Amino acid sequence: MEWEFAILDMLQNIQNPVLTKIMAFITMLGEAGWFWIVLGIVLLCTKKYRKCGVAVLFALILDLILANIILKPLVARPRPCWIREDIELLVRVPKDYSFPSGHTMASFASAGALLLTEKKFGIAACVLAALMGISRLYFYVHFPTDVLAGTVLGILCGIAGVYLMKRMQNTRLGRFYSDGK
Numbered sequence: 001m002e003w004e005f006a007i008l009d010m011l012q013n014i015q016n017p018v019l020t021k022i023m024a025f026i027t028m029l030g031e032a033g034w035f036w037i038v039l040g041i042v043l044l045c046t047k048k049y050r051k052c053g054v055a056v057l058f059a060l061i062l063d064l065i066l067a068n069i070i071l072k073p074l075v076a077r078p079r080p081c082w083i084r085e086d087i088e089l090l091v092r093v094p095k096d097y098s099f100p101s102g103h104t105m106a107s108f109a110s111a112g113a114l115l116l117t118e119k120k121f122g123i124a125a126c127v128l129a130a131l132m133g134i135s136r137l138y139f140y141v142h143f144p145t146d147v148l149a150g151t152v153l154g155i156l157c158g159i160a161g162v163y164l165m166k167r168m169q170n171t172r173l174g175r176f177y178s179d180g181k
Contacts, residue, residue, distance in 0.1 A: 004143040008080055011138050012087065019138075020090055026128070027091060027135040030103035036060055036110040051165055052117040059109040059154075059161025066153060067105045072097040081140045091139045101142045104133040104150030105157070112158020117165075129154070 029035040037060060044053030077099035081089055096102070107129035115122025133147040142150075 001143070004145060005080065005084070007144050008137060008140050012140065015090070015138070023135040023138045024091065026131050027103065027139060029128070030107060030132045030135075033060060033063075033102075033106040036106050039110065049118060049121075052114060052121065054168070055113040055117050055158075055162045055165040056110050057161075058164045059113040059158045060106060062157040062160050062164075063102075063106050063109040063154060066157065067100055067102050067150070068096070071100055071153075072102070075099045077143075077146070079141055080143055084140075087140050089140060091141065094141055098142055099146045099149060100153055101133060101136050101146040101150035103136050104129065104142075104147045105154040107132040108151050108154025109157035109161065110154075112155040113161040113165075114158075116158065116162045 036056065040053050040056035040060060042053070043049040043056060046053070076097050079094060079098040081087055081093060107125075111122060111125035111129040113122075114125045129151075133142075133151060136142040136147055137144060
């Protein structure tokens with residue numbers, strides 16, 4: 001765990017007002033997954049990208065269940081800012097547990113689903129997802145292994161979301177978003 005604190009402390013040393021504003025904006029996009037939920041709904045409402053929207057929303061539902069309902073309470077890992085209370089936080093102190101990073105996991109769940117359904121959106125989403133994970137380290141609210149686990153588990157949720165979307169295409173509900181392809 002000391003190596004994780006060393007990384008977090010290094011990021012504390014590079015903080016500056018401009019970078020903090022950028023990171024605050026990025027981390028705000030991940031609050032409660034709102035950005036990804038809205039993106040999934042917007043995609044769902046467009047015929048051309050409806051499958052992408054379905055895959056993203058399925059991935060986010062799986063993410064919610066796995067991260068927030070199962071893993072966070074099961075692992076119950078304290079956040080670094082709870083352990084080192086002397087660190088001045090630039091964001092509000094989260095009340096839930098640290099493992100895995102929910103911001104990162106939801107971001108990579110969405111990015112993974114997008115990458116597999118619409119590559120051009122997926123590449124941009126992967127960049128944003130990576131920045132989201134870094135922002136959580138920058139603000140001292142997650143350990144690097146929380147972010148790494150969120151990345152891996154999020155990608156798996158994205159893959160599963162695409163799988164579920166494809167499985168549902170041949171059902172009555174699937175006809176809603178399938179254009180016969």
